[in-house]
Amino acid sequence: MLAKTLTSVLLALPLVAAPAQAAGVRGTPGAPGIGDAYFPDYGNGGYDARHYSLRLDYQPGADLLKGRATIVATATQHLSRFNLDFLLAVQEVKVNGRAAAFARTGTHELEITPGRTLAKGVPFTVEVAYADTPSAHDVPGVVKPWVKRAGGALALGQPEVAWWWFPSNDHPLDKATYDIAVTVPQGTEAISNGVLTGTRTREGRTTYRWRMDKPMASYLATLFVGDLEVRQRTHRGLPVLTAYDPTLGPRERFAKDSVERTPEVVGHLASLFGRYPFGSMGGSVVNENVGFALETQTQPVYDSVFFDGATDVGVVVHENAHQWFGDSVALKRWKDIWLNEGFATYAEWLWSEKQGTGTAAELANGLYDEIPADHPRFWMRVPGDPTPAFLFYASVYWRGGMTLQALRSEVGDAVFFDILRTWARIKQHGNADTGEFVSLAERKAGRQLDALFQTWLYTPAKPAERPAPDTLVSTRSQSAGPNFLESHKKTHERLHGPL
Template sequence: MRRAATAAALSLTLAVPLSAPLPASAATGGVPGAPGIGDVYFPDYGNGGYDVKHYSLKLDYQPGTDRLEGRAALLATATQTLSRFNLDFLLDVREVKVNGRAAAFARTGAHELEITPARDLPRFLPFVVEVAYAGVPSSVEVPGIVRPWIKRADGALALGEPEVAWWWYPSNDHPADKATFDVTVTVPEGKQVISNGVLASRRTARGTTTFRYVMDKPMATYLAMLYIGDIEVHRTRSSTGLPVTTAYDVTLGPRMEFAKASVERTPEVIAWESSVFGRYPFSSMGGSVVNENVGFALETQSHPVYDSVFFETGPDISVVVHENAHQWFGDSVALKQWRDIWLNEGFATYAEWLWSEKEGTGTAAELANALYDEIPADHPRFWVRVPGDPSPEFLFYASVYWRGGMTLQALREEVGDQDFFAILRAWARIKQHGNGSTAEFVSLSEKISGKQLDALFQTWLYTPGKPASPPGAVPSTAARKGLPASYESHKRFHELLHGPA
């Protein structure tokens, strides 16, 4: 599938009234699209038979009742002749149109909206789906999934991984199908709205304010965020001229100072990461700090969201480095399969270690070895849960982060600094705004280094048990006087994310 929206496709979205039918085709013999995109961990996530290019969302939200009314328009291309297709969605649907014609729809499965257009959709041709819907997202539950829509006293927060889109917009919900976004939200006057990308417009009339955000680079559906409420918002520009939006829950209290001391450094962090990974891949940057005890930070595209708990005892630059490293590794270069989550989390963890190395508070090798030494070989979970195939239940377990980072340190030791950093930059450049897999990363590493690396990746990513040798070529902690200065803060950050190893 092609990932980037073409100029012609975007032109169609903006120039053709969505109520006007697109040219029909005489093609027949369509078959239903698959109700899943083919993920080995989450087989019913996403859908088959089409590729979304653009989402246009127009939303009206009432904070007091948590009532969300929306109209979504999806520009997509059929990858087969379609007689029927699915979207992932949970709220009540009032009407569906395909190419301007009323379409039949029905609920199937836990989160599927099955749509039957008035006529088959020809392969390789674009089509537009309009869905009118409404509901109270905080009242919707799916067994076994933590509800990612959080009703707040003053608004709402949509934030989660791998599930979140179902609660507020219909989608092909899998990172393998990325698209651009245009999100317009109307709220009572005085409320603020934060979403991904550039704030294109804001207008107030008759007691309401309407915010329009544009994300002009392809984005995975789980990376779309929405934050509504009483929020202190700062809008500036970076040294390179990009808009910077930082936002803080007004109820942060003593955490506010520490949060600002960290998140306001985002342009500095991104400037450094750009020097290591290559040009920053998006047109805006920033971050929001929420007071909701969600227990995690998330790399929502161009605008990460941080739980205020990270700033409970002081500033925490590690979390800012981690989530913004994801802008290259996880956001711009997204996963093809959730099984390869270490390509996101191992890389962002290693970025923290590189920051520590830059700051002189411990090299990446020292931090990798400190963790290797501290976690015993007979740990009941850590060395058994391999980062290259962690299972759906342990998608965000400590080994995905730490052993994923150790894998990159082992690679660095094997190929040398010159080739190692060339590999990271090439991965970010070649796969920019697309998707990647572990096999492709291994292949690229071998091509650039000229070395056969299957054994290294097999040992660190896929072999249960503690590897015989540490990932870094430095003495073990037993032979050194103390740990790197950044070790405790780094360890605390990860324990906040997912508890002790």
């Protein structure tokens, strides 16, 4: 069920005989974590969030965010108490329209106790009213994902960001649909996910209404507020919205030359991976030195550093490949991050192959050859289990991409691309893990592939053989290939430090 509005969510939920709150039923508290070994206190247990309706009022300058979040969820156990992940100051909590007790536990846990036990399998609603200054909050060991900026703000981060602007079950395993209404001073833009369904200006303030009608992980929700240049058009019936910080300076031309090619990029990726999984596309370019780009659903956000002195369509390819791999097909656990980043990296190599600037085989082999076996970190940090500290390390991206090239070399192009298209189709708008991908690959290939995946994903050593045999390496693009590799390495060093 993919709801378009909160009302339709409520109407579409299954009718059951049990009351939403079960008098006399003994419940137990939901777990304060969803069960991810990398981040034990991220997400929560005891319920499944179905839809978020966010009504936000933001005052730039003061960085004051007022909100009312209404969450439609279903209890997965008889639930006496449950948690939401949230940092901001809460004024009121209601469960099924009745006041509920709430308290702070841990660094980011909002513990809610309804008046009566919530019955297993029955939908319920939670309303949280709040007001606070997001930029005033810090969490030890976490890079603050809320950026107070001139005339606005930016909410952008991974794996955590939602805590700073709305309460949620903050883990990719619990995806939901969203309606987001943001009220800001007239003349200020507010960009979020999905389709902009309307705007209304009253008494000097404008409300922007955004709708994401496909399930979305909480870290993929974004908010970009400020004096922005916004461009809107349609491409083959889909809305395309791009937004640019007006302070980009010399980077502006290169940013627009890159991001405005989003429909072309999406069209090419669709020819490889299957139909684009969402109802809109676009991208925003910020000038806040966040140091990365992120695949926020339908509206990727790019730091302007990617466009410093030249276009960079590769990053546009990377973030839009995530719309299939990472957004539509989301992780069950953060350990499997290579399913996001390795796939998006390989999409960049496929784009290079299309452009004649190095085949995927050349690029995979080139990286393999350039990184020595005794490198102190790269080959030891396995992409299949990188640890939380190295979640975004180069091996997750590059060795993840090499894994796909090794698979392609093993099974051939026809089977390989059938695997990718089937994976994107059967897991669309859901969650998946590495074991499921391996099983699919083996079924399509008609043989066991355990040794291949063990070698490339889990063995802490440089594989004995290159990801592609020399027979797959051409000569027509070898002169361009090293330039692509050098760009790859510089991008990683800029974002994540030296190898």
